Amino acid sequence: MKIETLALHTGVETDPHTGASSVPIYQASTFHQTDWDTAPEFDYARSGNPTRKALEHSIAQLEGAKHGFAFASGMAAITGVLLTFSAGTHIVACEDIYGGTYRALTRVFARLGIETTFVDATDPASIAAAIRPNTKALLLETPSNPTLQIIDLKKATELAKSRQLLTIVDNTFMTPYLQRPHELGIDVVIHSATKFLGGHSDVVAGLVTVLNDDLARDIYLIQNGFGGILGPQDCWLLMRGIKTLPLRMKQSQETASLIAGYLAEHPSVKKVYYPGLPTHPGREVHLGQAKGPGAVLSFDLENGERVRKFVERLKLPLFAVSLGAVESILSYPVKMSHASMPVEERNKRGITDGLLRLSAGLEDPEDLIADIEQALKG
Numbered sequence: 482m483k484i485e486t487l488a489l490h491t492g493v494e495t496d497p498h499t500g501a502s503s504v505p506i507y508q509a510s511t512f513h514q515t516d517w518d519t520a521p522e523f524d525y526a527r528s529g530n531p532t533r534k535a536l537e538h539s540i541a542q543l544e545g546a547k548h549g550f551a552f553a554s555g556m557a558a559i560t561g562v563l564l565t566f567s568a569g570t571h572i573v574a575c576e577d578i579y580g581g582t583y584r585a586l587t588r589v590f591a592r593l594g595i596e597t598t599f600v601d602a603t604d605p606a607s608i609a610a611a612i613r614p615n616t617k618a619l620l621l622e623t624p625s626n627p628t629l630q631i632i633d634l635k636k637a638t639e640l641a642k643s644r645q646l647l648t649i650v651d652n653t654f655m656t657p658y659l660q661r662p663h664e665l666g667i668d669v670v671i672h673s674a675t676k677f678l679g680g681h682s683d684v685v686a687g688l689v690t691v692l693n694d695d696l697a698r699d700i701y702l703i704q705n706g707f708g709g710i711l712g713p714q715d716c717w718l719l720m721r722g723i724k725t726l727p728l729r730m731k732q733s734q735e736t737a738s739l740i741a742g743y744l745a746e747h748p749s750v751k752k753v754y755y756p757g758l759p760t761h762p763g764r765e766v767h768l769g770q771a772k773g774p775g776a777v778l779s780f781d782l783e784n785g786e787r788v789r790k791f792v793e794r795l796k797l798p799l800f801a802v803s804l805g806a807v808e809s810i811l812s813y814p815v816k817m818s819h820a821s822m823p824v825e826e827r828n829k830r831g832i833t834d835g836l837l838r839l840s841a842g843l844e845d846p847e848d849l850i851a852d853i854e855q856a857l858k859g
C-alpha cells in the first residue's frame with residue numbers, strides 16, 4: 482500500500498468498539514481489571530494506553546517496522562534509545578547532529594560511562610577509523626542540520642553490520658514519506674514528531690521504531706521504566722497530523738525547491754544548502770536513498786547585519802526555533818540551535834553569522850518568494 486493511503490487508514494483499526502473515524506482519546510490513567518485469572522492488555526497508562534497504542538502501531542506501519550514507541554519529546558525518544566546501552570559502551574555519531582542530542586551525549590551519557598566519538602560521517606572512512614572494540618552503535622542524521630549534508634546510509638549500514646554495530650537514524654527531517662531507513666537496513670529509527678509528523682506547531686513528541694523483538698523489549702523497559710511517555714491527547718493530535726503528512730510534505734517540498742532555486746540565482750545570497758539543487762555535493766547519494774530533497778533549506782546572507790535586516794523586513798515565516806509546520810519557519814542557527822557551539826567550530830561547519838534555515842510551510846509559494854524578494858532588497 483502507498484504511504485498516502487496508509488497514513489489515512491492506519492491506527493484507526495484498533496478501535497473495535499464503535500468503529501469511530503478517529504481513535505478515542507482514552508483519558509485514563511488506570512483500567513478496571515475484569516478477569517481475575519488473566520492479566521488485561523491495559524492496566525496502567527504509563528505501561529500502555531489504547532490511544533498511544535494506536536499511534537505506536539501507526540508509526541511502525543509507516544516506517545515499515547514491527548514495533549513503535551511514543552515518547553514525551555524527540556529528546557525523550559533519543560535518550561530512551563541511548564539508555565539501552567550500558568556503561569563502557571562507545572558510540573560513533575555524526576558530527577552534524579541535533580544540538581540536544583550532542584548535549585545529552587556529551588554532558589549526561591559521558592558521565593554515565595557511555596562515550597561518543599563525533600565524526601564526519603559523510604566520509605565512510607572516518608566512521609571506520611573511529612570504531613573501537615567497545616563500539617556498540619552508529620548514530621546518524623541525514624540530511625544534517627542546518628547545512629543539509631548527506632550521509633550514505635547504505636554504506637554506513639554495510640560497515641556497521643560488518644562490525645556488529647547497532648544503527649540508529651534520526652529521520653526527523655525526512656519523515657517516512659521521503660525516507661524509510663529500515664528498508665536500507667537501519668535498526669532503529671527516531672523522530673522528533675514535534676516537527677513534520679505533528680506538523681502544526683502544537684505538539685511536542687518523539688517516536689521510535691524497530692524491527693527486532695529483543696531491541697523492542699529493551700526500549701519498552703526504558704519507556705515504561707523511566708516513564709517518558711506521550712499523553713493520550715498528544716497521541717491523538719499526532720495521529721491527526723499524520724493523516725495529512727504525505728500531502729503536507731509534498732507541497733512543502735515543492736515550495737522549498739522553488740525557493741532554493743530562487744535563492745541560488747539571487748546576487749545577495751552567498752550560498753544555498755539544499756539537496757535538491759544540482760550543485761549539492763550529496764544530491765546523488767540522497768536521491769538514491771530518499772524520495773525527495775525535503776522541505777528544509779539553508780542559505781547564507783554573508784553577515785549578521787544583512788541577516789538582521791532581512792529578518793526584520795520579512796513578514797510571512799515565523800522567526801522561531803523548530804521546523805516542519807504548516808506555517809513556514811525561519812531559524813537563525815547561530816543564535817538558536819547552535820548558540821552553544823564555539824565560533825571556530827561553527828564556522829568550520831558553515832554555520833556562520835550569515836546562515837538562516839527555512840522550513841517551507843503551506844503558504845502559496847509565490848507569496849513566500851515575493852516576501853523573500855522584498856526582504857532581500859532591504
Ligand SMILES: *Cc1c(COP(=O)(O)O)cnc(C)c1O
Binds near residue numbers: 579
Ligand atoms: C527537534 C529535533 C529533535 C528534538 O526533538 P524535541 O521534540 O524537540 O525533543 C531531535 N532531532 C532533530 C533532527 C530535531 O529537529
